Amino acid sequence: MPDELGLVGQAAPALPEISFPANQHQTCVTLAGNNDAVRAGLKRLMMLEPLAGLSDDARGTFEIVLAEALNNVVEHAYPNAPGPILVGVDHLPPVLRVSVYDLGLPMPDGQLPKGELKPLVEGEELPEGGFGWFLIRTLTLDLEYERDGGFNKLRFAVQAE
């Protein structure tokens, strides 16, 4: 049942002009590119298979990585106006393969950030950011980014066992 965020099993009907490659994935959600929709979309996805049936550890890893990937889209791909994001998940034991598509601005230089942690200097200099890509790179396998026909396509795998 679609909720107010247009979260449904396939590409949202509110966005008919966009044909996401939705049917290629076992589980798909589309969501709006803003922080509240990301929160709701993650919560929903965690209740669906295959996520619902995995271990707490695997679920946690998936949720951390996907949250960071989605936050990045909201902040950098759609900085001015939120657009749609599609998340596709396939359970191919021992991993989950995840695709995140958006129609926003491309990655600078077509490259994913290096995601190096800043030094943990205590006091005023203690970093308040720069953790997102570090977490993504630490917790994923086969991380790839492609700009293709107006889409940003981010793909990665996380351990599911």
Place this chain on the structure above:
Amino acid sequence: MHLYSESRGDFLLIRAAGDRIDAAGAIQFKDRMRELTQTSDARVILDMSKVAFLDSSGLGAVVAAMKALGPGRKLELADLTGTVEKVFRLTRMDSVFTIHKSVPEGLRNAG
């Protein structure tokens, strides 16, 4: 994110009642922490037992909340759930914060 504070002798015990500290709630968390901690010099312990999820924005907000306490005053955290503990460990922030396995005995049930 609702935060509730209780004065417990030398401690200010703050309970995080929401289940997420994420990009949608990070600023609110930071502001509310500042409100609750600025009127006292007590040691601050944040009970994280209800927080099932924290992302990098949430981690940044917790760091900012500690900095707002001022120099020499640490933010102590208690009872991290699995995913939250993982974020602190991977980013090595577990070496910066004082982390208690649970809210220290004697602070837990009073009030």
